[in-house]
Amino acid sequence: MSDFEAILKAYERSGGDPNFLRSPKVASLVISGNRVLGANQVPGVRIEPEEIEHGVRVKVIVEPGTRLDVPAHLCFGVIPAEGVQEILPEFEIGAGSRAEFIAHCTFPNAVNVRHLMEARIHVGENATMKYGETHYHGEAGGVEVVPKAQVTVDKGGHYSSEFALTTGRVGKLDFDYVVDVAAHGVAELVAKAYGYGNDAISVKETIRLNGEYARGLAKSRIAVRDEATSEVMGATEGNAPFARGHVDCIEVVRDRAVANAIPIVKVRDDRAYVTHEAAIGTVNKKELETLMSRGLDEETAVDVIIRGMLAG
Amino acid sequence: MEFLLKTEDLHLERNGQKILRGVNMGIAPGQVYGLLGRNGSGKSTLAYTLMGCTEYTPDRGRIIFAGQDITTLSITERARLGLTLAWQNPAHFEGLKVKDYLTLGMKDPSLERLEQALSAVALSPSAYLERTVNDALSSGERKRIELAAVYAMRPRLAILDEPDSGIDVLSLDDIARLIRRMAAEGTTVLLITHRDEMVPVADVAALMCEGEILRVGEPQTVREHYARRCRPCEVATLVEAPGGVYERL
Numbered sequence: 430m431s432d433f434e435a436i437l438k439a440y441e442r443s444g445g446d447p448n449f450l451r452s453p454k455v456a457s458l459v460i461s462g463n464r465v466l467g468a469n470q471v472p473g474v475r476i477e478p479e480e481i482e483h484g485v486r487v488k489v490i491v492e493p494g495t496r497l498d499v500p501a502h503l504c505f506g507v508i509p510a511e512g513v514q515e516i517l518p519e520f521e522i523g524a525g526s527r528a529e530f531i532a533h534c535t536f537p538n539a540v541n542v543r544h545l546m547e548a549r550i551h552v553g554e555n556a557t558m559k560y561g562e563t564h565y566h567g568e569a570g571g572v573e574v575v576p577k578a579q580v581t582v583d584k585g586g587h588y589s590s591e592f593a594l595t596t597g598r599v600g601k602l603d604f605d606y607v608v609d610v611a612a613h614g615v616a617e618l619v620a621k622a623y624g625y626g627n628d629a630i631s632v633k634e635t636i637r638l639n640g641e642y643a644r645g646l647a648k649s650r651i652a653v654r655d656e657a658t659s660e661v662m663g664a665t666e667g668n669a670p671f672a673r674g675h676v677d678c679i680e681v682v683r684d685r686a687v688a689n690a691i692p693i694v695k696v697r698d699d700r701a702y703v704t705h706e707a708a709i710g711t712v713n714k715k716e717l718e719t720l721m722s723r724g725l726d727e728e729t730a731v732d733v734i735i736r737g738m739l740a741g
Numbered sequence: 742m743e744f745l746l747k748t749e750d751l752h753l754e755r756n757g758q759k760i761l762r763g764v765n766m767g768i769a770p771g772q773v774y775g776l777l778g779r780n781g782s783g784k785s786t787l788a789y790t791l792m793g794c795t796e797y798t799p800d801r802g803r804i805i806f807a808g809q810d811i812t813t814l815s816i817t818e819r820a821r822l823g824l825t826l827a828w829q830n831p832a833h834f835e836g837l838k839v840k841d842y843l844t845l846g847m848k849d850p851s852l853e854r855l856e857q858a859l860s861a862v863a864l865s866p867s868a869y870l871e872r873t874v875n876d877a878l879s880s881g882e883r884k885r886i887e888l889a890a891v892y893a894m895r896p897r898l899a900i901l902d903e904p905d906s907g908i909d910v911l912s913l914d915d916i917a918r919l920i921r922r923m924a925a926e927g928t929t930v931l932l933i934t935h936r937d938e939m940v941p942v943a944d945v946a947a948l949m950c951e952g953e954i955l956r957v958g959e960p961q962t963v964r965e966h967y968a969r970r971c972r973p974c975e976v977a978t979l980v981e982a983p984g985g986v987y988e989r990l
């Protein structure tokens with residue numbers, strides 16, 4: 430099997446549709462380890478990758494005014510059991526454009542894999558960027574994932590991202606996104622993870638609402654079982670008049686797992702309004718017993734409830 | 742008579758309060774058994790005890806289902822024997838679709854059965870199958886979905902805890918129709934209610950008061966007794982009967 434086929438197979442296992450990566454009509458980027466196996470550009474979208482020692486630096490430029498009808502598909506993977514992968518993307522989403530990115534990160538055989546992502550994202554005036562990232566890590570728990578992003582949203586821009594690591598082991602996750610939002614801009618961050626074994630989850634979401642009427646939502650849905658741990662820090666700052674933000678965190682804990690939530694809310698303008706809710710607890714007893722009264726055993730019922738919470 | 746469900750002298754105390762005080766009941770296979778009682782008489786507690794919920798293990802007595810002593814079985818084990826409960830105030834589930842919720846308990850899931858179950862509770866399948874069983878549903882919609890889930894499961898015994906109470910619930914006629922459909926498919930029904938208008942649906946009725954079953958018999962007779970003699974259970978164990986004398990019901 431070629432490297433390209435191997436990574437496509439892993440991509441499929443992590444929930445991706447490989448046809449998107451083969452189609453010339455779809456913007457795509459395929460990276461295995463530190464090698465670029467495919468980069469497809471479409472009108473209005475430039476993808477400029479450069480291989481570096483342990484990974485790839487890449488510029489993704491969406492020209493102003495571009496409307497991307499089909500999402501761009503990105504695939505990052507490490508097939509061997511060991512390795513380091515550094516992805517350094519720079520996204521430039523031009524004014525008035527609209528683009529969606531669907532990324533799959535797959536480390537199916539990982540025993541000792543480190544995946545670092547340091548993204549810089551600029552969403553131009555009145556531009557919209559949607560970014561979804563789904564991970565699949567295999568069952569060994571030998572992955573360390575460090576996704577970091579610094580996002581700037583210009584006036585009237587809209588940035589939303591959803592990060593999901595809910596199938597296979599998490600390993601160690603250290604997620605840290607910071608978004609600065611200008612007037613009338615919107616930022617929505619969603620992070621979902623399901624840890625078990627001795628997985629360790631850390632999620633930091635920071636949204637700074639710096640312009641008038643900027644809006645932000647920092648949402649997280651985390652479940653931990655066995656000896657897994659999770660720590661969620663959702664921070665929102667209302668720094669300008671009429672900025673509105675909300676931090677929404679739910680963590681479900683089972684067995685000997687430990688969960689922490691630290692919502693941070695700062696308001697620097699008395700016309701800004703920021704709220705937070707955090708709920709940490711075990712699976713609701715009534716929900717559990719309801720599913721059991723339909724014949725599900727306790728384990729399955731817990732899983733159905735957690736999967737639902739992660740899907741919600 | 743061979744009962745499908747029989748309880749013998751069930752007692753249950755919660756937080757120092759005696760809630761079930763020796764419940765003896767027998768439900769014959771195929772029967773619709775109407776359990777009538779004022780709020781607070783212990784009906785839901787009995788339902789949870791029959792279903793095997795945690796902290797509802799009887800202090801005394803036995804529960805026999807289809808000839809088997811199920812008093813110490815788990816909820817799951819009871820459900821797998823064919824016993825289920827439509828909860829009075831059903832739980833909401835974030836992220837769980839109606840179609841998946843209904844499918845959970847079905848032995849041979851099919852789209853046809855899902856649609857049939859929703860139609861049976863007067864909900865349009867096309868509008869509800871893809872919805873989520875979360876708190877965006879009204880309490881009445883949620884209760885209908887609960888009944889649909891129980892119907893879809895084709896249990897041997899369905900405990901329906903107050904299917905008729907609340908806002909936007911099924912009409913009495915629709916509940917009666919649903920219960921007849923369940924019975925026609927071989928489900929025995931324990932219908933719990935505090936509304937005496939519901940009683941004519943039943944083949945046999947029982948009156949519950951203060952954690953005891955005081956009267957069992959013809960639905961009409963029990964209904965009349967309840968309507969005439971039974972006051973809301975505010976007056977502890979004694980009820981003032983017409984004529985000024987205090988008597989136990």
Ligand SMILES: Nc1ncnc2c1ncn2[C@@H]1O[C@H](COP(=O)(O)OP(=O)(O)O)[C@@H](O)[C@H]1O
Pocket residue numbers: 755756758760778779780781782783784785786787
């Ligand atoms: N966990 C509990 N601890 C103490 N008392 C309870 C508990 N649950 C219910 N009760 C009391 O038991 C009685 C019966 O309640 P319930 O079974 O809900 O009645 P019904 O369903 O007939 O309205 C009521 O007086 C109620 O307040």
Ligand SMILES: [Mg+2]
Pocket residue numbers: 784785786829902903
């Ligand atoms: Mg009740």
